[in-house]
Amino acid sequence: MGKFLKWCVALTVIVTLAGCARTAPVVQVHSTVTAGHTETQVRDAILNAGQQRQWIMTQVSPGVINGRQQARDHVAEIRINYTATSYSINYVSSLNLQSSGGKIHKSYNRWVLNLDKDIQLNLSAGAGL
Template sequence: MKKIVKLFAAFAVVGALAGCARTAPVHQVHTTVSAGHTADQVKTAILKAGQKREWVMSENGPGVIKGRLQARDHFAEVKITYSATSYSINYENSLNLNAADGKIHKNYNRWVNNLDHDIQLNLSAGAAL
């Protein structure tokens, strides 16, 4: 009986520690845009998606947008490069997101995935046209 209790306790500890893993590899987005869009339409889709998700977006030169998301005492900054045929969302900087060795808090990846999803919706729905 003691072996079963010890085994159960060991599984409980391992399970609890696995659930505490809050970091994941930094997600970098590289998306191809379907034909028929201009670079300005892709830019508009990115800016609209950022606005919807409460990212502060600012143009940082031709084909480049910087995005910053503030969530309580955390923030993330990304660099979005775009053209008529593709766009990329790349990690730039963060605060309080445990960024180290190519890993970051899972929330960052969720925020970037949501932004990417909304950009794709804007492009496919013609919202940027």
């Protein structure tokens, strides 16, 4: 029984340490838009991708969209600056995502990278054309 207890304690320590690795540096997305899209087409691709990924997207001004993602009690807020030739997704704030010192829960990065992927797919499919 002594060996079993030691294994249980070792396993608990390993699981605890693995839980600490749930944060990663905040992803900053800066993408170039090709194929001669207009600013309106880029905006539509961003808004459609946000809708597909269940982000709440709000047009703040020409060239600026705010996004909000909420999953249970976790909230992420981003700002997307865009032109006809590029866009960037920037971290604004979060709630319950362990953000500290330029690091954040991996879920935030997954959400942002999936949003970026869908924006790219919408642009390549001619979203808003």
